[in-house]
Amino acid sequence: MDLTLHHFPLDPASRQVRLALGEKRLPFTEVQVRYWERPREFAKLNPSGMTPVLVAGDGDDRLVLCEARAILGWLEEAHAEPALLGREAAERAEARRLIQWFDRKFEYEAGGFILHEKMEKRLLGLGAPELANLRQGREGLKNHLFYIDxxxxAREWLAGRRLSLADFAAAAHLSVIDYFGDVPWADFPGVKTWYMKLKSRPAFRPLLNDRWPGLNPARHYDDLDF
Incomplete structure (x- = not known):
């Protein structure tokens, strides 16, 4: 079945799906979406205008899956190996809890502030970052790094003994912030080691090649031994 992923490279939700597709070794075609411009063709796929959208197949059998939660759930059911939610019920429940944690709590308390000021304002031409919002986001980020640490x-991976979608959710959010050089890795060596393990996986390499015009990454962004 042909897979086409409509995404924005610096969107944490899109990155979660890309990591899952890569880990499951599923080839896919990429279509980059300037979602803030609300392109009409993309709105036909997902009326919310939110990335990512995965289109599986074509013609009468085409399946359109909108946004990360639906896509990741379908991938686990349709392409079960490798299992990315854990083998045991307790680990699967913990992975789901942590995915929700990063997509809601982390985004609300940390990532949303930083990415709005450093990325979205530049994409939308809304002027210079507000320092108060950046300070709030960075303080929230430190609190979450303490939690991850x-x-x-207590565990080898975030949800338990095995790599899971919880690790990909956390790494997707952190990787975009790291693109702008705002993660204080030196203060959290244990988290840095975990991130380096993820960063070295083949599924992660396409993310390290991401670039967007006018938004240059930090020097260490694609360095595996940063």
């Missing part, structure tokens, strides 16, 4: 002191 605590999880990793």
């Amino acid at each position: 605590g999880l990793l002191q």
